[in-house]
Amino acid sequence: MxxxxxxxxxxxxxxxxxxxxxxxxxxxxxxxxxxxxxxxxxxxxxxxxxxxxxxxxxxxxxxxxxxxxxxxxxxxxxxxxxxxxxxxxxxxxxxxxxxxxxxxxxxxxxxxxxxxxxxxxxxxxxPGVTSLTACAAAAGLPLAQRDTAISVIPATLAEEVLTRRLAESDVAAIIKISRHFAKLCRVLDRLGLLRSAIYIERATLPNQRIAPLSEIDPAEVPYFAMALICRGEISG
Amino acid sequence: MxxxxxxxxxxxxxxxxxxxxxxxxxxxxxxxxxxxxxxxxxxxxxxxxxxxxxxxxxxxxxxxxxxxxxxxxxxxxxxxxxxxxxxxxxxxxxxxxxxxxxxxxxxxxxxxxxxxxxxxxxxxxxPGVTSLTACAAAAGLPLAQRDTAISVIPATLAEEVLTRRLAESDVAAIIKISRHFAKLCRVLDRLGLLRSAIYIERATLPNQRIAPLSEIDPAEVPYFAMALICRGEISG
Known part of the structure; x- marks a missing residue:
């Protein structure tokens, strides 16, 4: 020393x-x-x-x-x-x-x-701005208000754990989806959530992309992608 | 027009x-x-x-x-x-x-x-920096890595809902705790989580305060307060 x-x-x-x-x-x-x-x-x-x-x-x-x-x-x-x-x-x-x-x-x-x-x-x-709120801002999707709980869930989890966590969520942000895309789609489909999932890729970058998750080609999902699922309506 | x-x-x-x-x-x-x-x-x-x-x-x-x-x-x-x-x-x-x-x-x-x-x-x-990561930064508490899920849970929820959500969480940030402090403490105590909860008040402001939740006087909890609960160990 x-x-x-x-x-x-x-x-x-x-x-x-x-x-x-x-x-x-x-x-x-x-x-x-x-x-x-x-x-x-x-x-x-x-x-x-x-x-x-x-x-x-x-x-x-x-x-x-x-x-x-x-x-x-x-x-x-x-x-x-x-x-x-x-x-x-x-x-x-x-x-x-x-x-x-x-x-x-x-x-x-x-x-x-x-x-x-x-x-x-x-x-x-x-602290910095996270991808969570950046994706919500990009998609124009109010994440949560009042008594809503938000879950951030890695798609790397085992299929049954992912299913249980998503079933329990009001609002969910699913991260790390790239290699786990097919599993995620299966889980969401089973829970009736596939049609309401919004996919956001490279939020805030010039090549940002926002689309319904159901329209995404699994072969083209990069590391920096997230899916947002907001159940129920957003009100004032 | x-x-x-x-x-x-x-x-x-x-x-x-x-x-x-x-x-x-x-x-x-x-x-x-x-x-x-x-x-x-x-x-x-x-x-x-x-x-x-x-x-x-x-x-x-x-x-x-x-x-x-x-x-x-x-x-x-x-x-x-x-x-x-x-x-x-x-x-x-x-x-x-x-x-x-x-x-x-x-x-x-x-x-x-x-x-x-x-x-x-x-x-x-x-998008802006949220209280979630500001509190984690203030407390020096790594929120989540890899396969950990994060839940943001309003303490305004009914006691049994709060209990269920907290029981299911790896890492939880509990917001809006002011008037719900006593209920939150009961729930955490029942789940064996009271001793590991960290309380952060007015994160990043000059009068920021960080303490174990169990040491907090319920009469002094302002609106801008959060509790963080990280189960398990943080590793590299």
Whole structure:
């Protein structure tokens, strides 16, 4: 140990994709940090970095944390290694801004970093706009009012669990549907919900797409897609 | 009808309370609109307006939509009257920015405006940071990863419905708890969840408060409070 005051780690939600959905706080802390880290695929560009690329012109050092784009949870070793890499920067006294698409603690990769470093370093989180409300805004679909409960349900769940959860929901946002599209359609059809499901792909991006779920070609469902199901009527 | 091109209505999520959690897009559209509307109590200041007060210095016309601060849904007449008032502005060709605390379609008052005007005028929505992720960020609590489902549950629900919904949840955010605090504690206690519930009040504001729910005095629970319950461990 050097006796130096350690740097601070800040997880910054950069929003669902539209660069303008970055918050003022996110922008300020992003620009103030000498080191910027972000999740990235094993090869190619980071989506989170791309959202704020126009602000990364100040000579910050960049650290890409490479995650395998395979189904299933990333190996713990990736988080261990990333945490060690960031810890080395923090030990030198430098602040790190960790960019997260959407919100850092809402189905993001930041939680694995957070849990490894929050005991040893000052770690803070700047919440961001999630895909949940971005999709609702894109589709013009009031999500919930008053006594309505909202469920966010990963389509990765087993078919019977997915069925039970959807059967119980007033309003449901189904995430991670890409490889699970056929299963999801079966479940919705069985529950009589297939015709009311709205599909939103790449919300807030220029190639955003909104359509009834029943019209979607399963072969063309990307990672950034969601289905929204609102039962009952929306009133004032 | 005047034959004029009608103005556009934009619902802008201004975030949970910290003025810096406004998005860049929200700021741009707020400043561009000649008319700014917002929900307000029958007497006193609007919370949504207060969040962005520093940006309201450009001589915009302001319209406060006054809602009764009674339990239960506001009368439809309030929405009817507000929609008529905004329609009159839009008919003159002026754009209106409607400010919403948090996100416009996530338990907000904008839905009632939206459903009345979206068929007749161009209406768009700028999503905002919700209290859900703001509370998680404040508490340093990873909400969900991978196959975890998240439930947002109003404490206004009947005791047996609340019990069933909470029993089924992996991760739950309980909103609107103020007058329903005692009922919520009974339900959580029965489910063995009382000790793991985290209470967050006025997230992101200077007087933010975070504590175990079991330590909270029911007499001091304001409207802007939430309880988060995360079962199981968070891992990487």
């Amino acid at each position: 050097t006796g130096r005051v350690p740097g601070q780690l800040c997880g910054i939600g950069v929003g669902p994709g539209d660069p303008e959905l970055l918050t003022l706080k996110g922008l300020r802390l992003l620009q103030a940090a000498p080191v910027v880290a972000y999740p990235a695929p094993e090869t190619g560009a980071s989506f989170a970095r791309g959202i704020v690329a126009q602000w990364l012109d100040r000579g910050q050092r960049e650290i890409a944390i490479r995650f395998p784009m395979r189904p299933g949870p990333p190996p713990a070793a990736i988080y261990d290694e990333a945490a060690a890499q960031l810890a080395a920067v923090l030990d030198l006294g430098d602040d790190v801004a960790f960019l997260c698409q959407g919100d850092p603690l809402f189905y993001g990769s930041f939680a694995g970093i957070y849990t490894r470093l929050a005991q040893r370093y000052p770690v803070s989180v700047v | 005047t034959g004029r091109v009608p103005g556009q209505l934009c619902g802008i999520g201004v975030g949970p309370g910290d003025p810096e959690l406004l998005t860049l897009k929200g700021l741009r559209l707020l400043q561009a609109a000649p008319v700014v509307a917002y929900p307000a109590p029958e007497t006193g200041a609007s919370f949504a307006r207060g969040i962005v007060a520093q940006w309201l210095d450009r001589g915009q016309r302001e319209i406060a939509i006054r809602f009764p601060m009674r339990p239960g849904p506001p009368p439809a007449a309030i929405y009817d009257e507000a929609a008529a008032q905004l329609a009159a502005v839009l008919d003159l060709g002026d754009d209106v920015a409607f400010l919403c605390q948090g996100d416009p379609l996530f338990y907000g008052s904008f839905a009632g405006i939206y459903t009345r005007l979206a068929q007749r005028y161009p209406v768009s929505v700028v």
